[in-house]
Amino acid sequence: MKLFSSVHDVNDLNQLVSEAIQLKASPFAFENLGKHKTIGLIFLNPSLRTRLSTQKAAMNLGMQVMVMNMDKEGWALETRDGVIMNGTTVEHIREAAGVMGEYCDIIGIRSFPGLKDREEDYSELIFNKFVQFAGCPIVSLESATRHPLQSLADVITIEELKKTTKPKVVLTWAPHVKPLPQAVANSFAEWMNKADYEFVITHPEGYDLAPEFVGNAMVTNNQDEALAGADFVYVKNWSSYNDYGKILTEGEGWMLTNEKLKLTNNAGVMHCLPVRRGLELSHEILDGPNSLVLNQANNRVWAAQAVLKQMLEGK
Amino acid sequence: MKLFSSVHDVNDLNQLVSEAIQLKASPFAFENLGKHKTIGLIFLNPSLRTRLSTQKAAMNLGMQVMVMNMDKEGWALETRDGVIMNGTTVEHIREAAGVMGEYCDIIGIRSFPGLKDREEDYSELIFNKFVQFAGCPIVSLESATRHPLQSLADVITIEELKKTTKPKVVLTWAPHVKPLPQAVANSFAEWMNKADYEFVITHPEGYDLAPEFVGNAMVTNNQDEALAGADFVYVKNWSSYNDYGKILTEGEGWMLTNEKLKLTNNAGVMHCLPVRRGLELSHEILDGPNSLVLNQANNRVWAAQAVLKQMLEGK
Amino acid sequence: MKLFSSVHDVNDLNQLVSEAIQLKASPFAFENLGKHKTIGLIFLNPSLRTRLSTQKAAMNLGMQVMVMNMDKEGWALETRDGVIMNGTTVEHIREAAGVMGEYCDIIGIRSFPGLKDREEDYSELIFNKFVQFAGCPIVSLESATRHPLQSLADVITIEELKKTTKPKVVLTWAPHVKPLPQAVANSFAEWMNKADYEFVITHPEGYDLAPEFVGNAMVTNNQDEALAGADFVYVKNWSSYNDYGKILTEGEGWMLTNEKLKLTNNAGVMHCLPVRRGLELSHEILDGPNSLVLNQANNRVWAAQAVLKQMLEGK
Structure with missing residues (x-):
């Protein structure tokens, strides 16, 4: 799996559920699988369950975990293409995603909708730009229109x-x-x-x-x-x-x-x-x-x- | 020990101090004790020493550590029982504590007093709700009326x-x-x-x-x-x-x-x-x-x- | 190396570059070197690349990593000596640096200039106080006048x-x-x-x-x-x-x-x-x-x- 954004990315739902239930019984059975692999969990919005459960899941698999509150710890993101960035946004999502892809084997990203512009929200602008420019497997930690985990x-x-x-x-x-x-x-x-x-x-x-x-x-x-x-x-x-x-x-x-x-x-x-x-x-x-x-x-x-x-x- | 909120939770103070001094001499003597165990450090207020020292202590014992600034990264907490949550609070402490207890083997929590209502502060409302609903051992990282660590x-x-x-x-x-x-x-x-x-x-x-x-x-x-x-x-x-x-x-x-x-x-x-x-x-x-x-x-x-x-x- | 604040701290630039290129080829060749060692990454300003890349570098060497957003998670810092702290600053950099030095084997710190007072910025007030009072090796994660990494x-x-x-x-x-x-x-x-x-x-x-x-x-x-x-x-x-x-x-x-x-x-x-x-x-x-x-x-x-x-x- 290179993308987990919706049920359509799942090859065999029964098998995925079955694997999850097996992992629940043996959380550390694959603790060496993620050795030397890094996951970046990127939050543009608040999170409790998603933050902690995904972090724990990655640690159970032996991964290195980096958590980043992009909205608070990083730079204000520009998402529109072709604009002159002379306003309040400091970094374009093309570079932000590209850079994080250099550091991570998998990226999880959370980005809520603005609820102002339906077409923009339902185009999954931010999430899809991340997929496009990060160059590594991406897990949705809740996007504008879906929360698949x-x-x-x-x-x-x-x-x-x-x-x-x-x-x-x-x-x-x-x-x-x-x-x-x-x-x-x-x-x-x-x-x-x-x-x-x-x-x-x-x-x-x-x-x-x-x-x-x-x-x-x-x-x-x-x-x-x-x-x-x-x-x-x-x-x-x-x-x-x-x-x-x-x-x-x-x-x-x-x-x-x-x-x-x-x-x-x-x-x-x-x-x-x-x-x-x-x-x-x-x-x-x-x-x-x-x-x-x-x-x-x-x-x-x-x-x-x-x-x-x-x-x-x-x- | 299932609760560390005050000196009254300590069975034998001399022994606890003696263990601490031994750990200072051999910080990694028990580095496998915490293997596959997760601690969640939950902050509702700023922290430097408590944050870093407890994180380090847990890592020295081989634990997985998750740090959460509830006030900034999570949701505004409701602590009163029975209210209709139609104001600014987004999550009730019952659910927040219960959920974190699902993810953690031990939880540390910091919560300062409001200094307005003595009875409420001295009832240790927030800390005690966490103890009640988390369902796992709890360490005080400073509560309304005590700072036992x-x-x-x-x-x-x-x-x-x-x-x-x-x-x-x-x-x-x-x-x-x-x-x-x-x-x-x-x-x-x-x-x-x-x-x-x-x-x-x-x-x-x-x-x-x-x-x-x-x-x-x-x-x-x-x-x-x-x-x-x-x-x-x-x-x-x-x-x-x-x-x-x-x-x-x-x-x-x-x-x-x-x-x-x-x-x-x-x-x-x-x-x-x-x-x-x-x-x-x-x-x-x-x-x-x-x-x-x-x-x-x-x-x-x-x-x-x-x-x-x-x-x-x-x- | 006990200090990395500028090119002048580098003994042999060719060798340092050569080591970096070797690490790029074999990121985990020294994964036991940092065992039982802790790095604290202290941010007084936003950071994306520096935050994630330094964290990853430390993890690749097997270090324990603690990240602290001093400006948001800790206390407002006083940097002037001899003042009566009866204003908005809560902790003096002498104590903050000293305490973090107790917890860390290496500290990385980021601190931007104010761009108001050239003499103060170019004296590297905050960075140098950290070096002076932390008592452990220090890496600049960008200071007022330099960004050596x-x-x-x-x-x-x-x-x-x-x-x-x-x-x-x-x-x-x-x-x-x-x-x-x-x-x-x-x-x-x-x-x-x-x-x-x-x-x-x-x-x-x-x-x-x-x-x-x-x-x-x-x-x-x-x-x-x-x-x-x-x-x-x-x-x-x-x-x-x-x-x-x-x-x-x-x-x-x-x-x-x-x-x-x-x-x-x-x-x-x-x-x-x-x-x-x-x-x-x-x-x-x-x-x-x-x-x-x-x-x-x-x-x-x-x-x-x-x-x-x-x-x-x-x-």
């Missing part, structure tokens, strides 16, 4: 806990006070399509995801209907794709509660974190037995480790 | 240099322009009580420490009287405990000088650093032969390493 | 690619919108003098470098004349040394283009990066076959590794 961890979590071959998985929109990217929802949707579960997306009107991510999902604005009989419920806020980057509703009644959970098949409740308690998801669920959020967070390590392992093996 | 390093320093079994140790308040926590003073006081030295605390009126930290110390507002015959003088500013978080006096005449040092038994002068020269402590003392501040800073490594060693050994 | 990488790059024993090397001033330090230009000039190439400096009137750096260089305000027959062209902006820290001209016509490159002997074009495209250096050159900027960036690793190797060997 999260989605892989989510699939691992479901695979570990599912009780039927084809569980019913529901992605439900949740309220928030700030406009958030569609990345986690997009990504989860395309991995669910690939995993071939019974997959339902529910959200208020106006919150449709881009069609290429929805795939074969059943989509409904009726949350209760969606939740009926669900085995897993994935809770996540996102801002509007059509009315780009906007909040269209306060979403009253959309927060998942124990009452709503009764509609499900005693579903496991998932969220990528960070989560706003009492707004996106109720305290009672997060503190209760149905919450899988720590399982997901834990599986971030094995997701990252399986991906890095395949990259190091040149598979 | 500093105090252990201080005891090591005194043990290395004392010329009598029961030296006279004086903790003297010093002037400052900003209200500082009582943490270092509190902590030093309870460790001195445990170490069973002749221990005197001196400060201007209104600066009494909380009784549970003062213990059996002799307390006086007369600095000269306190200094008489002292073998070690610990200099530190703190804001008022009773008139909580306030500065009550400019403290004219309270800065330690060579003139005042004549009252002592050629005392070693200690400070946890950072120190404001010419305000808290005179240039002449810091640049002179009686200063032990670099000895203390050096001993931070062995203090941390002894604590981490006991945690790794599950003692 | 960059210059060493530049010499390595020229040595690798030169086609004649004594190539013609031109340092040309370039336009910029912000006043920049003279450090890279100063440093390059003194290393070129030592390397004994045919060396020419060209800049608009008023931009003369300090004489001690110019050395035996030919200096001209006529860029075309300078470029004639050049084998290597080093492009860099700097602010005025005589009218200290000032921008004297917009420098119209001074940006290097392919048209200007025709004057040269198909010269390799160098820049330390970050570079402002379209202002300091044209897109066409940076994206074209004559650009050596990534070669230089790559050689930063081997420059740092050769220096650290000599320090570890106590040579």
Whole structure:
């Protein structure tokens, strides 16, 4: 694997999940694989789980790890081509990526969308420039429109806990006070399509995801209907794709509660974190037995480790 | 040891100090003890000595180290229970601690007090939530009311240099322009009580420490009287405990000088650093032969390493 | 080597370059040399190449690496002696350097000039205080007036690619919108003098470098004349040394283009990066076959590794 930016970069999803679960059982079985190899983890935005889990995954494989908060420790990046850089940007992404590629065998990069210009965000400008100019394998640590390491961890979590071959998985929109990217929802949707579960997306009107991510999902604005009989419920806020980057509703009644959970098949409740308690998801669920959020967070390590392992093996 | 938050978590102080001194002589004697173990060092506030010495201690034991500036690299933390998170906080400490516990075998955390609400600060809200939700051994890297790794390093320093079994140790308040926590003073006081030295605390009126930290110390507002015959003088500013978080006096005449040092038994002068020269402590003392501040800073490594060693050994 | 602050600290430049080129061929040949040794990389300013390349160099030698952004993660530093610290600075450089020297076998430090007070900047106040009080070997990661690891990488790059024993090397001033330090230009000039190439400096009137750096260089305000027959062209902006820290001209016509490159002997074009495209250096050159900027960036690793190797060997 030379690029891990979406589910489409995965050759065999079952095998990748299976490798992750084996690594979870034997974290240090390949601790010499990354010897003398360096990974650079580049952050243009805050990160907790991605930062720590990917770092740990790389160390478990014996890699040298360099973490760089580009937004704080480096130089303001220019991403547009052909401009005269006489403003506030100090370094062009062509040079920044090229230089980091000289120092790293693998680069992980996180870059959020601006949520102003849909075309620019969905062209994955920054991420793709990095891929183009770094000249080494690249792992997305969440890009403008996708968060594939999260989605892989989510699939691992479901695979570990599912009780039927084809569980019913529901992605439900949740309220928030700030406009958030569609990345986690997009990504989860395309991995669910690939995993071939019974997959339902529910959200208020106006919150449709881009069609290429929805795939074969059943989509409904009726949350209760969606939740009926669900085995897993994935809770996540996102801002509007059509009315780009906007909040269209306060979403009253959309927060998942124990009452709503009764509609499900005693579903496991998932969220990528960070989560706003009492707004996106109720305290009672997060503190209760149905919450899988720590399982997901834990599986971030094995997701990252399986991906890095395949990259190091040149598979 | 599963928790290192105060002297009360130490089973046998003499043995811990003795282990630290042995590690100072042979820093790498246990370099395989921490193999495949990960420590997360979480900072909610600035740090120099604690950051570097604890990192070094962990590396000397062969641990994988992950450093995280939560306040800058992560998400704004919510600490109150049951609130609707519709403001500026993005992640609840319950999830943050729980997630980091998934990635770490030991967590170190630094969290200063707000100095507004004494009850909240002295309940050690943030530190205790971490202990409660991380689910792994926790080391305090300075909490709202204590700085135990500093105090252990201080005891090591005194043990290395004392010329009598029961030296006279004086903790003297010093002037400052900003209200500082009582943490270092509190902590030093309870460790001195445990170490069973002749221990005197001196400060201007209104600066009494909380009784549970003062213990059996002799307390006086007369600095000269306190200094008489002292073998070690610990200099530190703190804001008022009773008139909580306030500065009550400019403290004219309270800065330690060579003139005042004549009252002592050629005392070693200690400070946890950072120190404001010419305000808290005179240039002449810091640049002179009686200063032990670099000895203390050096001993931070062995203090941390002894604590981490006991945690790794599950003692 | 106990100090690496300028070309004058290098005993034998040919040998140092030769060691760097050998390390480039066998990066891990000395991976046990730094075992149990710790390097602290201290940044008072942003850094990308220096941060990552020096970290990688140290890891290649088996060292423990601690990175500290003093300006963000630590305490505000006081550098003046004898002052009463009752303002905004929290820790004196005497203590900060002394403490870090307790934790590190080698310290690297970056500290930019203020560009207000030439005498202070050129006295290398901060860097020299660190050298004085750290008590361990020190590597400059760019100081107020020099950037020696960059210059060493530049010499390595020229040595690798030169086609004649004594190539013609031109340092040309370039336009910029912000006043920049003279450090890279100063440093390059003194290393070129030592390397004994045919060396020419060209800049608009008023931009003369300090004489001690110019050395035996030919200096001209006529860029075309300078470029004639050049084998290597080093492009860099700097602010005025005589009218200290000032921008004297917009420098119209001074940006290097392919048209200007025709004057040269198909010269390799160098820049330390970050570079402002379209202002300091044209897109066409940076994206074209004559650009050596990534070669230089790559050689930063081997420059740092050769220096650290000599320090570890106590040579």
